Amino acid sequence: MPTWMQPITEHQPVTAMANAVRSLTLGSPELAGLNGATSTYVITSLLWRVGLVAVFAPIAVARLRPG
Numbered sequence: 001m002p003t004w005m006q007p008i009t010e011h012q013p014v015t016a017m018a019n020a021v022r023s024l025t026l027g028s029p030e031l032a033g034l035n036g037a038t039s040t041y042v043i044t045s046l047l048w049r050v051g052l053v054a055v056f057a058p059i060a061v062a063r064l065r066p067g
Contacts, residue, residue, distance in 0.1 A: 013045075013048040013049070013052060016041065016044040016045045016048050017045045017048070017049075019032070019034055019041045019044075019045075020038075020041040020042045020044070020045040022034070023038040023041050023042075024038060024042070029041065
C-alpha cells in the first residue's frame, strides 16, 4: 500500500473484522502479527457493525416502504 493509503485501510470495517477473526482463530494477536488485545479487535468490529446497521437500516426501510 502507498503510505498515504495506509491510514485509510487500517480504519475500515473489513480490516477490523478480519483482524478480530484472525486474532480469535489463532488465539493471540501476536500470532496474527497484530499489536493490541483481542478484545480491542472484537469490540472495534462490533462497533463498526452496529454503526453500519444504525446508518443503513433506516435508509433501507425508507426506500423499501410502499407508497
